[in-house]
Amino acid sequence: MTRHAQDNAGDRPVSDATLRDLAGYNIRRASNAVQADLVRTLAPFELRMITYSALVLIVDNPGLRQTQLAEALAIERSNLVVVIDDLERRELIGRNPMPTDRRAYALTATLAGTRLCRKATRAVRAHEARILSLLSEEERQVLASTLRRIEQAANDEG
Amino acid sequence: MTRHAQDNAGDRPVSDATLRDLAGYNIRRASNAVQADLVRTLAPFELRMITYSALVLIVDNPGLRQTQLAEALAIERSNLVVVIDDLERRELIGRNPMPTDRRAYALTATLAGTRLCRKATRAVRAHEARILSLLSEEERQVLASTLRRIEQAANDEG
Numbered sequence: 001m002t003r004h005a006q007d008n009a010g011d012r013p014v015s016d017a018t019l020r021d022l023a024g025y026n027i028r029r030a031s032n033a034v035q036a037d038l039v040r041t042l043a044p045f046e047l048r049m050i051t052y053s054a055l056v057l058i059v060d061n062p063g064l065r066q067t068q069l070a071e072a073l074a075i076e077r078s079n080l081v082v083v084i085d086d087l088e089r090r091e092l093i094g095r096n097p098m099p100t101d102r103r104a105y106a107l108t109a110t111l112a113g114t115r116l117c118r119k120a121t122r123a124v125r126a127h128e129a130r131i132l133s134l135l136s137e138e139e140r141q142v143l144a145s146t147l148r149r150i151e152q153a154a155n156d157e158g
Numbered sequence: 159m160t161r162h163a164q165d166n167a168g169d170r171p172v173s174d175a176t177l178r179d180l181a182g183y184n185i186r187r188a189s190n191a192v193q194a195d196l197v198r199t200l201a202p203f204e205l206r207m208i209t210y211s212a213l214v215l216i217v218d219n220p221g222l223r224q225t226q227l228a229e230a231l232a233i234e235r236s237n238l239v240v241v242i243d244d245l246e247r248r249e250l251i252g253r254n255p256m257p258t259d260r261r262a263y264a265l266t267a268t269l270a271g272t273r274l275c276r277k278a279t280r281a282v283r284a285h286e287a288r289i290l291s292l293l294s295e296e297e298r299q300v301l302a303s304t305l306r307r308i309e310q311a312a313n314d315e316g
Binding site for chain 2: 012014015016017018019020022023024025026027028029030031032033034035036037038040049053056057060061064068069071072074121124125127128130131132133134135139140142143144146147148149150151152153154155157158
């Protein structure tokens, strides 16, 4: 069977060694794969990743201001608006003007919000246990500390 | 100074311990931070991350088919179309019908594409050297292998 030269690569394994030598590429690929499983994990609770993260922080930090929440999640305040609206519409959180600054709002989870957060966190931890099952406790800690140092170094470049 | 109870959290450090205990959250945060610096690194070459990744794979695998490229990057074929169009319009790659299957295209980098890819990769490696400067060679290898195992485990859940 005669094949054109440019056709040859068609059946060879694709080499992605250049990309796989980049830590950023490996982090991104792992992040995307984990995210896909996490999205499935959160779907039964009708929570998106960012909505879940926001709810956790509000439950853990009653009275949190929106500016603090945006900063803690490293997202733009404008991107947070739809998340807060969603949580409030579902009565998972309450938003109260702060006595000292009427333009600021203090966010507090409702009982329903706290319960949903607890259930979702159990599911997220089970998802994590599955995807980390091959790693030892030490490897998990090394991973967390390595990623934090990379995050910090990358932020320092900004 | 009297302050309302719900106001108290306003000045306390925000606790994100629940989220930081999740490997997925740390991976995502590191990924976002690295991505922000990478976007700045690629901007002078007028390359987006996905466009750069595609160009690297085409340079390294002359004659690559679009289906193979989509698979190697783990993205939908439909999302690849705009990337390929962009690279072709800028004459960084050529797209030729394959003799054995007229519906498939073999992708090959032009000389200009190969040169741009080489320059961009030098800049990306410098960006990586900056954000990884605090990690030893061993830590980098452990990170890569740990992330690969997580990526694989997460994909297996899908």
